[in-house]
Amino acid sequence: MASTFLDLLKTEFSPHFFTTEANDLQVYGKDWTKVYEPKPLAIVFPQSTAEVSAFLKLCSAHSISVVPSGGRTGLSGGAVAAQGEVVLSLEKMRKIGEVDTLSQTLWCEAGAITESIHEHCEPHGLTWPVDFASKGSSQVGGNIATNAGGVKVIRYGLTRNWVLGLTVVLMSGEVLCLNGSLEKNNTGIDLRQLFIGTEGILGVITEATLKLSPVQKESDVFFFALENLTAVFDLFEATRKSGFLVNAYECLSSDCLSVVLQNRNLSSPFAGEHAQYVLLEVERPETDSAKAKLESWLETLFERGLVQDAVLAQSPKEAQNLWAMREGISESLANKGLLHKHDIALPINRLHDFIQNWTRDLDQNYPGLKPYIFGHIGDGNLHVNLMKPERMPVLEFRTLCSKADENLFAWIQKYEGSVSAEHGIGLLKKHLLRYSRTEKEIALMKSMKQLFDPKGLLNPGKIL
Ligand SMILES: Cc1cc2nc3c(=O)[nH]c(=O)nc-3n(C[C@H](O)[C@H](O)[C@H](O)COP(=O)(O)OP(=O)(O)OC[C@H]3O[C@@H](n4cnc5c(N)ncnc54)[C@H](O)[C@@H]3O)c2cc1C
Structure with missing residues (x-):
C-alpha cells in the first residue's frame, strides 16, 4: 500500500517532490522535543498552495495520514511523525511579498522564516511582533499553527492578533481563503481563528496576510x-x-x-x-x-x-x-541537570497564591524536588522546572515527578489556569488536556475535527 502510494507520487509530481532518504526521515520526522522516535513514510516538499491541495486530495483518496511541518522548533511534539505518516514540509514555500506601508500588512507563504519577515519589514520601520529565541528557524505557518507567544506578549499579545488573512488547505484538498486583508469583518463565525493555535489538525496553512506594527522605539x-x-x-x-x-x-x-x-x-x-x-x-x-x-x-x-x-x-x-x-x-538549567519542565498559565491575580501554595505543597509532600520558577509574570505565564537531585536515580526522579504532576495540575485546575500557556498540546501534553478543558469542550473539539477531517488523516493523534 505504502509503496504503491509512493509510486503514485512519482507519477503525479515532479522528481524532487518527495524523499525517503533515511537521514531526511530522521530530521523531518521530529520537532524540538526529540523524545519520539521518528518514523515517517516520506517527506514531501510542495511549492504552491495548488500543489498542497493536489497532494492532500491524493492522500485523502488513499487514506494516507499527513503531518504538517514548519521549522520543527515546536516543544510539544506537534510536528512529530512517528506512525508512518507523510510529513508535509512547507520549506519550499518561502515567498514574501512587498510590504504594504499604507495598510501596514505583508503577504507571505507559510514556510517563510520568522526572522526573514522581520528583516524584510525593518527597512520600512515596521515589524511582525512575533519574536522569540527560535525565530531563526521557526516558520510563519508554525507560529500561526501554535499561536506562539514570547517575552513581549504583555505588549503585543499572541500571534493571533497579528494575522489578518489565511489560505488554508483542508485534508479533502479544498482551498479556503479566509478574511483576505480585512481588519474588520463581522460576518459571522471567523473561520480563520479556527486554524490559529490548533496545531495543524484542521487544515494546512499555506499563505498568510500579516498585520505589521511600527518597529519598537528605544x-x-x-x-x-x-x-x-x-x-x-x-x-x-x-x-x-x-x-x-x-x-x-x-x-x-x-x-x-x-x-x-x-x-x-x-x-x-x-x-x-x-x-x-x-x-x-x-x-x-x-x-x-x-x-x-x-x-x-x-x-x-x-x-x-x-x-x-x-x-x-x-x-x-x-x-x-x-x-x-x-x-x-x-539553557543554563538544562546544562546543570535533568529537568522536568512545564509551561503553565494562571490568571495574573491568582499567580501569587498559586506559587505559594503549590511550592509549599511540593516541599512538604515531595521533598528533594526543587522547583526553579521563572516566567512572563506580565501575562500570567510561568515556566516551572523540577531538577533531578544529583544522587537520585533517573527512574525514581521520573516516577516522583509523575506523582508531583498530578498535584501540580490539581492546583492549576483549582486556580482556573492552563496546563499549556504557549507551547501547545501536541503529543506531549495530550493526557493533560482534561485539566484545562471540560468534557463538553473536548467533545466539541472532536466534533470540529470530524467536520474538517472526517477520516482523521491530518496530524492524527495530536491534541485530541
Ligand atoms: C529555543 C526555543 C525557544 C522558544 N521560545 C518560544 C516562546 O518564547 N514562545 C512560544 O510560544 N514558543 C516558543 N518556542 C516554541 C516554538 O518555537 C514555537 O511554537 C513556534 O511557533 C513553532 O514554529 P515551527 O515553524 O517551528 O513549527 P513546528 O514545530 O514545525 O510545528 C508546530 C505545530 O504546528 C503545525 N504546523 C507547522 N506548520 C504548519 C502549517 N503551515 N499549517 C498547519 N500546521 C502547521 C505542526 O504540525 C505542529 O503541530 C521555542 C522553541 C525553542 C526551540
Whole structure:
C-alpha cells in the first residue's frame, strides 16, 4: 500500500517532490522535543498552495495520514511523525511579498522564516511582533499553527492578533481563503481563528496576510532585586500604574539567577543575594528628560520600600547583559541537570497564591524536588522546572515527578489556569488536556475535527 502510494507520487509530481532518504526521515520526522522516535513514510516538499491541495486530495483518496511541518522548533511534539505518516514540509514555500506601508500588512507563504519577515519589514520601520529565541528557524505557518507567544506578549499579545488573512488547505484538498486583508469583518463565525493555535489538525496553512506594527522605539531595561514573591506583584502593579509602556515584565527566582550566573560565568548586578528578581523593559518616554523621568520613578520605588536594589541599564550593551540573565535560564538549567519542565498559565491575580501554595505543597509532600520558577509574570505565564537531585536515580526522579504532576495540575485546575500557556498540546501534553478543558469542550473539539477531517488523516493523534 505504502509503496504503491509512493509510486503514485512519482507519477503525479515532479522528481524532487518527495524523499525517503533515511537521514531526511530522521530530521523531518521530529520537532524540538526529540523524545519520539521518528518514523515517517516520506517527506514531501510542495511549492504552491495548488500543489498542497493536489497532494492532500491524493492522500485523502488513499487514506494516507499527513503531518504538517514548519521549522520543527515546536516543544510539544506537534510536528512529530512517528506512525508512518507523510510529513508535509512547507520549506519550499518561502515567498514574501512587498510590504504594504499604507495598510501596514505583508503577504507571505507559510514556510517563510520568522526572522526573514522581520528583516524584510525593518527597512520600512515596521515589524511582525512575533519574536522569540527560535525565530531563526521557526516558520510563519508554525507560529500561526501554535499561536506562539514570547517575552513581549504583555505588549503585543499572541500571534493571533497579528494575522489578518489565511489560505488554508483542508485534508479533502479544498482551498479556503479566509478574511483576505480585512481588519474588520463581522460576518459571522471567523473561520480563520479556527486554524490559529490548533496545531495543524484542521487544515494546512499555506499563505498568510500579516498585520505589521511600527518597529519598537528605544527602550530602557531595569533589573530589580526584591525581598519576596509578594513584592514581585506589588512592583508589577506599580509598573502598570506608572504610565510607562511595558514591553516585558519577567521574573526569576534567586535559584534561577544563581544557575545562570554560574553557567554563563556572569556576575550579579547586585552585591547581596535576594529572594526574587524582575527584569522590566519599558519603551523610552518621548521627552527630553526621559532618563530623569525613569530615575525619579525608580526613586519612588525605593521610597515605598517596593524594591531592595535596582539597576537601570545605561547603554544598549548593559541592557543586553541584563537580558542575558533572563534569556540564559532555560539553557543554563538544562546544562546543570535533568529537568522536568512545564509551561503553565494562571490568571495574573491568582499567580501569587498559586506559587505559594503549590511550592509549599511540593516541599512538604515531595521533598528533594526543587522547583526553579521563572516566567512572563506580565501575562500570567510561568515556566516551572523540577531538577533531578544529583544522587537520585533517573527512574525514581521520573516516577516522583509523575506523582508531583498530578498535584501540580490539581492546583492549576483549582486556580482556573492552563496546563499549556504557549507551547501547545501536541503529543506531549495530550493526557493533560482534561485539566484545562471540560468534557463538553473536548467533545466539541472532536466534533470540529470530524467536520474538517472526517477520516482523521491530518496530524492524527495530536491534541485530541
Ligand atoms: C529555543 C526555543 C525557544 C522558544 N521560545 C518560544 C516562546 O518564547 N514562545 C512560544 O510560544 N514558543 C516558543 N518556542 C516554541 C516554538 O518555537 C514555537 O511554537 C513556534 O511557533 C513553532 O514554529 P515551527 O515553524 O517551528 O513549527 P513546528 O514545530 O514545525 O510545528 C508546530 C505545530 O504546528 C503545525 N504546523 C507547522 N506548520 C504548519 C502549517 N503551515 N499549517 C498547519 N500546521 C502547521 C505542526 O504540525 C505542529 O503541530 C521555542 C522553541 C525553542 C526551540
